[in-house]
Amino acid sequence: MNRVRIGNGCGFWGDNLDAPVRLATAGRLDYLTLEYLAELTMSILAVQKQKDPTAGYAADFLDVLDRLGPILAEQPGLRIITNAGGMNPRGCGEKAREILSRAGLSACQVGVVSGDDLMPQLDQLLGSGHGLNHLDTGVPLASVRDRVVSANAYLGARPIVEALDSGVRVVITGRVADASLTVGPTAHAFGWGFGEADLDRLGAATVAGHLIECGAQATGGLWMNADDQTGLAEVGYPIADIASDGSFTLTKPAGTGGAVNVETVSEQLLYEVADPARYITPDVVADFTTVRLTETGPDVVSVTGGTGRGVTDTYKVSIAYRDGYTAAGTLLIVGPHAAEKARRSGAILLDRLQHAGWTFAASYIEALGAGDSVPGVVRSNGDPAEVVLRVAVRDPRKAAVERFTKEFAPLVTSGFPGTTGYTTGRPPVREVFAYWPALIAKTVVRPQVEIL
Amino acid sequence: MTTIRVPLSTVAHGRSGDKGNHANVAVIAYTDTGFAWLRTHLTREVVAAYFAPLGSSRVERYEAANVRGLNFVLDDVLAGGASRSLRSDTQGKSLAVTLLQMLIDVPAEHGEMLRPRQTLRTPEGTGNPA
Numbered sequence: 001m002n003r004v005r006i007g008n009g010c011g012f013w014g015d016n017l018d019a020p021v022r023l024a025t026a027g028r029l030d031y032l033t034l035e036y037l038a039e040l041t042m043s044i045l046a047v048q049k050q051k052d053p054t055a056g057y058a059a060d061f062l063d064v065l066d067r068l069g070p071i072l073a074e075q076p077g078l079r080i081i082t083n084a085g086g087m088n089p090r091g092c093g094e095k096a097r098e099i100l101s102r103a104g105l106s107a108c109q110v111g112v113v114s115g116d117d118l119m120p121q122l123d124q125l126l127g128s129g130h131g132l133n134h135l136d137t138g139v140p141l142a143s144v145r146d147r148v149v150s151a152n153a154y155l156g157a158r159p160i161v162e163a164l165d166s167g168v169r170v171v172i173t174g175r176v177a178d179a180s181l182t183v184g185p186t187a188h189a190f191g192w193g194f195g196e197a198d199l200d201r202l203g204a205a206t207v208a209g210h211l212i213e214c215g216a217q218a219t220g221g222l223w224m225n226a227d228d229q230t231g232l233a234e235v236g237y238p239i240a241d242i243a244s245d246g247s248f249t250l251t252k253p254a255g256t257g258g259a260v261n262v263e264t265v266s267e268q269l270l271y272e273v274a275d276p277a278r279y280i281t282p283d284v285v286a287d288f289t290t291v292r293l294t295e296t297g298p299d300v301v302s303v304t305g306g307t308g309r310g311v312t313d314t315y316k317v318s319i320a321y322r323d324g325y326t327a328a329g330t331l332l333i334v335g336p337h338a339a340e341k342a343r344r345s346g347a348i349l350l351d352r353l354q355h356a357g358w359t360f361a362a363s364y365i366e367a368l369g370a371g372d373s374v375p376g377v378v379r380s381n382g383d384p385a386e387v388v389l390r391v392a393v394r395d396p397r398k399a400a401v402e403r404f405t406k407e408f409a410p411l412v413t414s415g416f417p418g419t420t421g422y423t424t425g426r427p428p429v430r431e432v433f434a435y436w437p438a439l440i441a442k443t444v445v446r447p448q449v450e451i452l
Numbered sequence: 453m454t455t456i457r458v459p460l461s462t463v464a465h466g467r468s469g470d471k472g473n474h475a476n477v478a479v480i481a482y483t484d485t486g487f488a489w490l491r492t493h494l495t496r497e498v499v500a501a502y503f504a505p506l507g508s509s510r511v512e513r514y515e516a517a518n519v520r521g522l523n524f525v526l527d528d529v530l531a532g533g534a535s536r537s538l539r540s541d542t543q544g545k546s547l548a549v550t551l552l553q554m555l556i557d558v559p560a561e562h563g564e565m566l567r568p569r570q571t572l573r574t575p576e577g578t579g580n581p582a
Contacts, residue, residue, distance in 0.1 A: 040535050224465035266519040270478030272469040274525050276516040364538035374550045376505025392538035
């Protein structure tokens with residue numbers, strides 16, 4: 001195989017539901033990747049699984065797979081790789097197998113990658129010198145152990161390669177580094193290993209994975225110069241057409257909207273990156289500063305020169321722990337001095353709660369439309385015609401947060417003139433899962449591959 | 453040298469995002485001349501001062517000269533991050549457009565720092581500024 005063509009049709013859980021189908025139809029892909037897991041998605045899935053042991057995965061994927069069935073039948077070479085398995089990759093895999101069977105694809109096997117979930121062995125790890133100290137503060141996890149709901153190591157590309165080597169049509173993983181969803185099929189297609197000699201091409205493929213992992217963010221989404229001509233309504237999702245040395249072209253299906261150019265790709269190259277010379281994944285420490293971008297055609301950017309600087313002996317671990325409750329509500333304030341009235345209305349709301357005996361661990365008032373989204377940095381000019389008042393609180397007591405949500409409606413009659421917009425009812429109370437990043441020695445994590 | 457004050461967006465574009473309670477803001481110069489200027493003048497101290505009201509604990513600057521990029525990492529700037537923050541923008545998505553509004557001094561003759569206008573055209577007529 002000379003090149004491998006990988007398209008990413010989903011950048012997060014909640015992304016456009018039609019994009020995977022459109023991309024698979026028009027992309028001439030070897031692999032379709034679908035990325036569902038943001039930093040805190042696992043905690044939400046963990047709670048779902050606590051309530052229902054058969055849940056705990058990104059259920060949207062099964063709807064997508066159902067629609068992909070006919071396309072998989074038409075394109076026998078197309079394979080799917082997704083981290084939709086979340087906290088229950090096996091459960092997701094079993095359901096996927098049923099869907100494939102119903103689509104007349106009962107010969108298609110599903111590979112399930114697990115072993116990322118460290119909860120079953122968490123106390124054993126903590127008891128044997130693996131403190132899972134907070135990556136920023138150094139505080140040992142033991143300080144919040146009783147509130148931990150999920151702890152998942154970011155696995156790398158190797159188990160994905162193992163699953164693909166066995167011939168499965170679909171690979172479903174739990175927590176895997178986003179870029180590894182691309183590195184896996186590339187390493188499989190070209191027979192790469194994961195040793196010293198492979199570092200540069202692993203680094204180069206990691207650049208590809210990083211660029212496409214957020215879907216349309218590589219193809220015109222968030223582009224600082226996007227305008228009416230960009231055609232974002234019909235935005236195409238990204239495709240990396242990768243050569244055996246890891247260099248690739250980035251593009252999107254012909255006839256779609258959006259844009260692929262040096263600007264869109266440069267912006268995405270540095271998205272959610274700290275040191276661009278050391279982008280650490282389980283597979284490689286990739287160096288993004290050696291990458292060269294060249295526009296070689298309309299909506300085609302050649303990406304060469306990606307390198308790898310080594311590999312670490314740890315996996316990053318994403319841990320979530322219960323941290324109370326939160327809610328945020330809004331009202332619309334219209335008329336002269338709207339920003340001032342909005343902020344005062346927020347203060348009145350909190351005053352009334354205080355008089356009723358409720359104070360909160362944290363509270364926050366924003367006059368949106370008056371510059372409060374980046375507080376104190378940018379001020380709006382003049383007197384906005386209207387602003388949205390938003391008040392948010394967080395507190396360990398659910399009852400306190402519930403009481404808070406009932407204090408918005410009274411302002412419609414007992415606040416300032418021009419107070420309106422109370423149409424969606426009381427805001428929902430949400431449990432807070434705080435994020436706790438840590439590292440764990442690779443030697444104590446056992447990635448597993450199961451073929452269904 | 454005579455200078456004039458312009459928004460940073462005159463000479464650069466960019467993007468921002470989150471990692472836990474930290475955010476990164478990438479600033480990408482349109483030209484080599486602009487990058488050389490920003491490398492000298494858009495220091496981490498300047499960016500830290502601009503975002504000071506957000507209460508970041510530390511600002512670091514990294515370079516990606518290959519894309520004319522300066523990448524600013526702002527520690528603890530998100531008031532708790534995606535889950536805990538009470539702000540509307542819990543993930544720092546607004547920080548790039550905000551930084552690009554910052555006024556900076558550039559040479560009065562700064563034509564070589566502006567965004568090039570040459571445009572590749574697709575058959576469908578989609579504009580793709582190079």
